[in-house]
Amino acid sequence: MVIQGKKALVTGAASGIGRATALALAGKGAVLFITDINELGLKQTAQEIENQGGTVALAKALDISDHEAVRGLAQEIHGAHGALDILMNNAGVALFAQPQDVTMEDWRKIINVNLWGVIHGIECFIPEMVKSGKGGHVVNVSSTAGLFGLPWHLAYCASKHGVVGMSEVLRYDLHKYNIKVTVVCPGAVNTGILDSVKIKAAASNVEHLKAKFRKMALTPEKVGGQIVRAIEKNQYLLITSGDIKALYFFKTKCFPVYHGIMRLVTRFMDKDLGIR
Secondary structure, eight states: OOOTTOEEEEESTTSHHHHHHHHHHHHTTOEEEEEESOHHHHHHHHHHHHHTTOEEEEEEEOOTTOHHHHHHHHHHHHHHHOSOSEEEEOOOOOEEBOGGGOOHHHHHHHIIIIIHHHHHHHHHHHHHHHHHTSOEEEEEEOOGGGTSOOTTBHHHHHHHHHHHHHHHHHHHHTGGGTEEEEEEEOOSBOSTHHHHOEEOSOHHHHHHHHHHHHHHOBOHHHHHHHHHHHHHHTOSEEEOSHHHHHHHHHHHHOHHHHHHHHHHHHHHHHHHTTOO
């Protein structure tokens, strides 16, 4: 896809991967529609885009898990600008916990944002893209947790595996309408989710784990650039780092090796977070 002049919506655009991708799309000449629950951060993203000569047609703060709010956003965009060309479902929240410590409140929050948020984007924007007959591109940001059963990630994995599954269905169902799909499965990325993630472990262990994570994490700008290139090349699966590509290879081609690695990862996570 040639991005110049295309209309692109990015959710979760106040920080991290969402902000970096919005800036990268604007740099390619896209007209941006951005949203996030963080109104101040959203305004900062819009200002940064405009300072760099980009175009923000709409910046609107809302909760992506609120269907009525997303539907209102869709009506506002469609009424003034017509169908989107690029839809990027990115907003998400994270939780690390042992299975016995995951409460119903935790489940609802993770599923409402990470899964229902994507569903709301699909339901509110894709029908108009299909109806327009112009094709387009859908980007769903999942996670490494959408490919693997990561330890301490029960609810998060459930939501992110759901995003991968929906993306595969969309890849085939939307092909006849010339709407392409990219599902993004980032590894470690140094984003605001590190500050908002809920980790049910001792505070000292949590800070130690976050420090290790930051050392191996990619920048959001690098991942945003990868996403834009994936849109341009109509790439379906985007795994952002080499270590995750290697792990995916072992899972799909040599499962005993993958099984051993995951047992070790579980052991290390337990140790880092205070379980002996």
